[in-house]
Amino acid sequence: MEQKQKSELTKQLILDESFKLFYQNGFKTTSVDKIMKATNLTKGAFYHHYKSKKDLGLEIISSTLQKRVYDGMITPLYQDGNVLDILESTFSGRLKSFSLFAKKHGCPMNNFINEIADEEEAYQIALKRIIEEWKAALVHLLERGKKENTINKSYSSNAIATYLISSFEGVRGIRKLYNDDQILDEYINGLSLYIDQLKA
Amino acid sequence: MEQKQKSELTKQLILDESFKLFYQNGFKTTSVDKIMKATNLTKGAFYHHYKSKKDLGLEIISSTLQKRVYDGMITPLYQDGNVLDILESTFSGRLKSFSLFAKKHGCPMNNFINEIADEEEAYQIALKRIIEEWKAALVHLLERGKKENTINKSYSSNAIATYLISSFEGVRGIRKLYNDDQILDEYINGLSLYIDQLKA
DNA sequence: TATAAAAAATACTAGACGGTATGTTTTTAA
């Protein structure tokens, strides 16, 4: 079993280093050479574990990116408590928790979406899966709010979920243009106003 | 004057063709060779008119992109009429007017922002200028609404403007993941709900 | 029509790119 363990470790190293580089410099302009330089391994190792750069990209999406969104934006939605509070704390709390690096480089998933989703259907499908699960979690939470009479029943949960996700991903891109957090503060302000108006 | 005219024409041709290619395939992966192949001119012509690819990128932002946002999203905000109606018609109207191509490839400005705004300060500044002017136009409209008592005076115009822009740019990215307009319909639904709640 | 300047064409670098072919070393199983 020792061999399989080492193999897994190497794959994880490639995954970790490539994610960092994709996040910093984009997917297309990060070469396999650069990735393997960061791992201190060689190209031979890369092509032993992945059949292509595209193959690696798909695994980054379905493992690293998926996990990030789950941990940061989906799992928190399933906690107990007031629906409006959960919405507010999940969205604005996550924004406030970002490092300078994360603010500068935006949302890694959104970066992938904007860079390659319109070029390869395989990427599109893998990324869509994450968004759909995020949306489903939001809809589930909003439906609970309607049952508990904290969310206005006349509003479409799908519409609210889509609007929330869109604005969140949007501002993570726009923040790249600035060197301070004013735009994030304004966003949180606008978000808070929006959530407040979802009340029953 | 004929020489200057021809020169201007060539520059415009390079601008037009490169914009199309940047829009379709991204800035980084569109080479000068590809651009000049599309113009049926040679690389010599390119480097006669532009000192670098970066130089062209900056001109694309400050001319082509700027004009697009002005025509589509800023100028309409200065028309007469009910502020809420103008907001709704400008945002949802623009979304509905997009071609299949524009839906597939998202917002060219947002693509630039996500691809290169975190890598070169010169790009960042040029792109920020557009967003700031868009925001200023929205704030101006919202302030008018407050004066006319159609917009709730207790809401921050800056926050609303930021939230509107964020959600719009966000959904234009997310739409890339889908092959139909359902996500846009949901967005428009969510937007309409949001605008409705800005009332005084 | 001669001349100078602008516009564009041609030919070329040096390095980076994804991917492959073929080694060598390490681990596993008999």
Place this chain on the structure above:
DNA sequence: TTAAAAACATACCGTCTAGTATTTTTTATA
């Protein structure tokens, strides 16, 4: 202990990249 297989290393290929140097063509002006 040995042979096969897995894990990597090394060297390389053809293609593409931004940019440069040089030459030819076109245009404006005197």
